[in-house]
Amino acid sequence: MGRPAALSRERIISAAVVLAARAGVDQLTVRALGDELGCDPTALYRHFRNMEELHRAVGDHFLADVDVAPRPRESWRTAVRRLCRELRQAQLRQPRLAVFVRSAPTRLQNEVAITEALLRELAKGGFRAPAAARAYHALIEFTVGSATIDAALASQPVATREATYRTWRSDYAALPADEFPAIAAVASHLYQGSADRRFDDALDALLAGLESRRR
Amino acid sequence: MGRPAALSRERIISAAVVLAARAGVDQLTVRALGDELGCDPTALYRHFRNMEELHRAVGDHFLADVDVAPRPRESWRTAVRRLCRELRQAQLRQPRLAVFVRSAPTRLQNEVAITEALLRELAKGGFRAPAAARAYHALIEFTVGSATIDAALASQPVATREATYRTWRSDYAALPADEFPAIAAVASHLYQGSADRRFDDALDALLAGLESRRR
DNA sequence: CGCAGTTTGTCAACGGTGTTGACATCACGA
DNA sequence: TCGTGATGTCAACACCGTTGACAAACTGCG
Known part of the structure; x- marks a missing residue:
């Protein structure tokens, strides 16, 4: 009953994803969303309590x-490693949106599913x-936190990213060796290889x- | 020459610190700072180009x-742990900046000092x-990443923070046990205690x- | 002394944000 | 057929950062 809904949570969310990908996360405002959906901005409040709920x-x-289905032949360690890797990739794939899972667990469907999968394997x-x-806290903090840091660079073209790493390395290498002996000794190994590789190592x-x- | 300055960068910064500590980072607005300082809000723009520069x-x-001086009696492990903890605390005290991922090619002096100290201990x-x-990559990604996640909550008043954790725990506890057995078994331990404690454990x-x- | 120049604080205003409450519209069940 | 409740529209509020014009207070110079 009631007026037929032109909007829905799904339509709003996908419009938000499109909008954020095109114009950046800063432009994800209630008014811009209204434009994108061709409706009055405040109509969103019929589907989301407030902006934070929409962000989540x-x-x-x-x-x-992230594929959370259990795989019988997979050891718990392999499974945990894979879950964390896929979570990371999901965040890096949408770097501008990664900001929304950053500061708080969304406690929504997919996030809960990942939590369940991780705890199941543990x-x-x-x-x-x-x-x-x-262990769950440690894995999530590390995976999500590291993805948050890497997202900015991951969204750059490969050439740009490599150039940035080169700059960092040479900046460290350029430091006076007498003042920073420990850096001098390691400089050539800093920020070598891909961020994914460093993540795997740390994980x-x-x-x-x-x-x-x-225990 | 010129009108004698009632304000200064230092006065503004310490007022900002006080205000953020008392009312939370969300209340760190130009108008609230004006109240705190007893001057017109826009006077701040005589000392900082914009709000972001003030945050920095x-x-x-x-x-x-962060105390990077070597301590002769301190084991490398204790030193690394202490450096990471202090770095974390420094980041949590600057939540707006911690959230802001900087890939600036010009590294800050303090950042370099911390790097040197960590590599020295390693x-x-x-x-x-x-x-x-x-090891350095792993420690930095974890420490900074985790601080980025925790910063938003750490800047809130204690009561607010505790209430948030309670909400998270009860949300997880409210999930159907047959559908999410692994969460159900662990729910009462999730987001228990302080974020600092969880960081220490993971570190x-x-x-x-x-x-x-x-090697 | 008086005037100019510079710095600093004040004020009003602009465009932006999220959010609310009153109102109109439409579909379904009684 | 007639409410009733869900949905969308609209005007408005309070807040945000920021800007440009203006006033005040000091220094240096003639």
């Missing part, structure tokens, strides 16, 4: 890319409740550490 | 708090050049993992 929904939207790996919670180390304090 | 200045103000801990670089795990792959 948009953030959750692109978490749908339980399979023998983590008791408190240790599982600690492996973190997993090893978590595994050693499983 | 507030950030730099706190970044100086070298002391027996990390060869490539492993030291990997310890990461350090343990890094130590085990020191």
Whole structure:
């Protein structure tokens, strides 16, 4: 009953995704969304309580890319590593939107599914409740935090990104060796290779550490 | 020459620090700062080009708090842990800046000092050049990334923050146990305690993992 | 001394934001 | 057929950062 809905949460969310991808996250305002949808801006408030709720929904939207289905032949460690990698890739794929899952868990469908999958695998790996919670916090903070940092560069063309890394390396290499001996000794290895590779390395180390304090 | 200055960058920055501590970062507006300083809000624009520059200045103000001096009696592990903790705290005190991902080619002096200190301690801990670089990347990505995530909440008043954590926990606890068994088993431990504590736990795990792959 | 120049603070105003409450419109169930 | 409730529109509010014109207060110079 009631007036037939021209809008819906889904239509609004996809319009928000399009708009943010085209004009940037800063332009994701209630008025710009109204323009994009061809309706009055305040109509959105019939579908979302406020802007923050919409932001959470948009953030959750692109978490749908993470495949959370259990894979019987997969070890818990491989599964956790894969889940974190896919979560990272989902965030890097939409760098301008990654900002919305940054500061708070959305506690929406897809985010909950990822949480369940991670905790499921940790339980399979023998983590008791408190240790599982600690490991979950560590993995999520690291994965999402690192993605937040890398997103800005990941959205650049490869050439630009490589140039940036080269600049960083040479900046460190240019520092006076007598004043910064430790940097001088390592400079050529800093920001070498891809950010994904560095993420994998760090994730492996973190997993090893978590595994050693499983209980 | 000119009218005698009642304001100064320093006065404004410390007023901003007080205001943000009392009312939260969201209340760090040009008008609220004017009230705090007892002057017209737009007077601030005589000392800062815009609000972002003020935020950066507030950030730099706190970044100086990280003590990078070597402490002879301190083990490399303790030192690394302390450096990361202090870096985190400095970032949490500058939430607006922590959220703002800078890939500026000109590294700040304090940033370089922190890098040198971390690499110095890692070298002391027996990390060869490539492993030291990997460990540094992991520690920085985790520390800064995690701080970026936590900054928004850390800047809120304690009561607000606790209420938020309670909401998160109860949201997870309210999920149907048959559909999300792994969450149900762990829900009461999720987002328990302080974010600082969770950071410490994760940092310890990461350090343990890094130590085990020191070469 | 008086005038010019410079710095600094004040004021009004602009365009932007999220949000609210009153109103109009339309479809469905009683 | 007639409400009733859902939906969209509209005007308005309070807030935000920022700007340009103006006033005040000091220094340096003639």
